[in-house]
Amino acid sequence: MKRDRWSSRTIFLFAAIGSAVGLGNVWRFPYLAGKYGGGAFLIPYILMLIVLGIPLLILEFAIGQRMQLGAVGSFKKIKHKLSGVGFAAVFCGFIVCSYYTVVMAWSVLYLIFSPTTAWGEDTKTFFLQKVLHTSAGASEVGHIVLPILFALLICWLLIYFSIWKGVRSVGKVVTVTMPLPAILLIVLVIRGITLPHSGDGLEFYLKPKLDLLFNKEMWIEVWTAAASQIFFTLSLAFGIMIAYASYKHETSDISKNSIIIAVTNSAISIVAGLAVFSTLGYMAFKRGVGVSEIAASGPMLAFDVFPKALSLLPLAPLFAVLFFVMLLTLAIDSAFSLVEAVATVVHDRHPHIRKQDISMYVCIAGFACGIIFTSFAGLYYLDITDHFITTYGLVAVGLLEVIVVGWLYGAEKLRSYINEVSEIKIGRWWSVLISVVIPILLIGLLVFSFYNDITKPYEGYPRWALWVFGWGMLIAVFLLSALLSVCSRKEEKEAE
Ligand code: PHE
Numbered sequence: 001m002k003r004d005r006w007s008s009r010t011i012f013l014f015a016a017i018g019s020a021v022g023l024g025n026v027w028r029f030p031y032l033a034g035k036y037g038g039g040a041f042l043i044p045y046i047l048m049l050i051v052l053g054i055p056l057l058i059l060e061f062a063i064g065q066r067m068q069l070g071a072v073g074s075f076k077k078i079k080h081k082l083s084g085v086g087f088a089a090v091f092c093g094f095i096v097c098s099y100y101t102v103v104m105a106w107s108v109l110y111l112i113f114s115p116t117t118a119w120g121e122d123t124k125t126f127f128l129q130k131v132l133h134t135s136a137g138a139s140e141v142g143h144i145v146l147p148i149l150f151a152l153l154i155c156w157l158l159i160y161f162s163i164w165k166g167v168r169s170v171g172k173v174v175t176v177t178m179p180l181p182a183i184l185l186i187v188l189v190i191r192g193i194t195l196p197h198s199g200d201g202l203e204f205y206l207k208p209k210l211d212l213l214f215n216k217e218m219w220i221e222v223w224t225a226a227a228s229q230i231f232f233t234l235s236l237a238f239g240i241m242i243a244y245a246s247y248k249h250e251t252s253d254i255s256k257n258s259i260i261i262a263v264t265n266s267a268i269s270i271v272a273g274l275a276v277f278s279t280l281g282y283m284a285f286k287r288g289v290g291v292s293e294i295a296a297s298g299p300m301l302a303f304d305v306f307p308k309a310l311s312l313l314p315l316a317p318l319f320a321v322l323f324f325v326m327l328l329t330l331a332i333d334s335a336f337s338l339v340e341a342v343a344t345v346v347h348d349r350h351p352h353i354r355k356q357d358i359s360m361y362v363c364i365a366g367f368a369c370g371i372i373f374t375s376f377a378g379l380y381y382l383d384i385t386d387h388f389i390t391t392y393g394l395v396a397v398g399l400l401e402v403i404v405v406g407w408l409y410g411a412e413k414l415r416s417y418i419n420e421v422s423e424i425k426i427g428r429w430w431s432v433l434i435s436v437v438i439p440i441l442l443i444g445l446l447v448f449s450f451y452n453d454i455t456k457p458y459e460g461y462p463r464w465a466l467w468v469f470g471w472g473m474l475i476a477v478f479l480l481s482a483l484l485s486v487c488s489r490k491e492e493k494e495a496e
Contacts, residue, residue: 003068004167004355006247013260014174015167018333019240020265021181023103023302024233026330030205030273031297032229036222039208042270044226049266052441053230055433056398057241057258058426059405062418064245065254070344071239074246076485078409080492084485085400086239090342091477092393093238094362097338098369099382101159104335105151105374106131106303107327114320123308124300128379131303135376138384138465142376149374156367159336163343166355167247170340177329182268184326185275191319192278201281204291205273224445232390233265237397240337243344255422276301283309299379302327339363380461381469387458388470391449393477399442406435 006012033041067074072086109131113119119126128134135142162173192198212218231237245254277291283305284291296305310320343359350358373382405411411431419425457466 004247005249006167007171009252009257011171011174012244012248012252013257014178015170015333015337016241016244016257016261017264018174018178019235019244019337020233020261020334021178021268022233022235022331022334023100023327024229024334025265025269026272026276026327027298027301029229029233029269030276031295031301032225033273034205034277034292034295035297036218036225037209037212038204039206040210040213041222041226043213044223045229046266048223048226048230049262051433052227052438053234053236054258054262055430055438056236056401057234057262058255058418058430059401059414059434060236060241061245061254061258062414063405064242065248065250065252065421066414066417068246068250070243070246070341070348072345073348074242075404076488078404080489081485082404082408083488084481085397085404086242086345087481087484088393088400088478089237089239089242089397090345091481092389092397093240093338093341094366095369095385095389095393095473095477096238097335097342098366099373099385100331100335100338101155101366102148102152102370102373102378102382103299104155104328104331105148106299107324107331108151108154109147110303110307111321111324111328114324115317117307117311117316117320119307119311121308121311123311124304127299127303127307132379133376134379138377138380138461140377144371144374145376145378148378149371152367152370152374155332155335156363156370158332159339159366160360160363162332162336163340163359164356166343166359167244167340170336173336174333177333181326181330184322184329185268185272187322188275188319188326189271189278191313192275192282195278195282195313197285198278198281200284201277201279201291202274204281204295205277220448224448227441227445228390228395231394231398233269234262235334235337237394237401238338239341239345243341244337246344251421253422254418255424255426259424276306279309279313280305283312286312298383339366380465384458384461384465384469385473388474391453392446392474395442395445395449396478399439399446402434402438402442406431406439411435 006015063074067077069077070086071089072083075086076083132148133142133145163170193202212222235241280291280294284294294305306323307320310316310323313319339359339362342362343355346358346362347353347355372378405414411434415426415431457463458470
């Protein structure tokens with residue numbers, strides 16, 4: 001059967017950038033930068049981008065494009081037993097997708113609240129009590145919150161219809177969902193920096209605090225934060241970039257595309273920070289508090305602090321609508337890239353099943369798994385799952401990828417393929433990074449995080465919750481992946 005193809009190089013770039021640019025750029029990066037050194041955070045961030053991000057992105061594109069298969073098939077082609085690496089990648093991706101879409105569902109609700117800025121003055125209580133119905137602790141599951149469930153269903157329908165025809169429909173959708181949020185972001189930046197006292201916010205965000213980078217107590221934290229942000233923001237280790245590259249022709253460029261995608265993604269992160277912090281500067285001035293007191297990350301930034309800031313603006317409803325449309329359009333192409341990565345793997349294995357049907361099953365499964373995050377304790381479960389999957393799942397899969405390519409397939413062999421097809425030739429340094437530097441870096445990252453989590457249980461959550469949504473889930477992912485790789489090997493042997 002002929003493999004689907006992107007309709008053009010631009011469309012592929014749009015899709016890959018769309019996957020990379022997401023919530024991570026708007027609510028994760030600005031906060032990390034503000035907290036870990038301001039402008040100085042750009043030093044570890046850019047260094048990690050060069051040492052870790054771009055080489056890994058090149059690696060994933062090269063594998064997918066060379067093997068012309070999704071994550072599982074690609075690793076299997078390298079060596080039979082290694083299909084487990086691909087399984088682990090898509091499982092991790094699937095889990096991320098199940099909660100990422102719940103955050104999208106909150107954004108849908110906030111979009112509905114925007115025309116009347118229904119969150120009022122006390123945005124925190126509104127978010128936690130009125131919207132999420134958050135219970136007192138992780139052990140109080142409570143019920144499902146129906147409006148969130150309904151919004152989640154809408155998100156999954158949107159996702160399904162974006163990908164139902166595979167890369168052909170993805171190609172059409174990304175022509176809107178990639179540029180639109182970028183334009184909205186520019187509007188929000190202009191609005192932000194023309195507000196009085198926006199400079200205070202920008203100073204907090206950008207003023208270099210160089211000492212933090214080398215401070216005895218902080219430096220490990222700062223550098224690991226930079227490394228894990230690079231992983232998350234470039235959508236690495238989920239099998240997404242492998243799947244997307246497998247729909248390119250075997251002779252398409254790799255290294256130049258990777259650099260374009262990585263640079264655009266980081267530029268959007270930095271610009272997003274301008275929008276966020278200029279507006280926070282204005283809010284801090286209006287409320288007579290310091291910017292550092294109101295700076296927050298994650299859900300709290302998008303659904304507590306930022307709505308509060310938006311309410312203070314002239315034409316608040318308009319900017320609120322723009323902000324949540326931006327958030328949704330940013331997130332949707334990241335979400336469907338995850339579904340596409342899973343669907344690609346299933347379709348590679350069962351080419352006789354229609355891709356449309358596979359995508360539908362993946363969406364139904366994703367929706368079903370997301371339901372737990374719509375419960376009263378959903379926010380806690382989401383937080384725990386996110387912490388464990390991003391600090392361990394991702395990094396562990398990344399580590400396996402570099403070990404497989406560096407030590408089993410041969411980094412030099414892959415490099416010569418990359419150079420054969422790419423405009424920009426890469427030197428031996430790439431192979432050294434892949435086989436030596438990155439493995440050491442990632443092992444260090446894993447050990448450090450593990451030590452942290454063992455000595456201080458994450459956010460003081462109850463043990464059972466950390467086990468179910470954290471350690472247990474990770475163990476299940478990796479065991480199941482190993483099991484599946486053994487089973488598929490057996491099946492094939494029998495078929496022979
Ligand atoms: N890269 C996306 C972001 O920054 C997040 C993402 C994670 C997308 C995992 C896909 C998979 O928000």
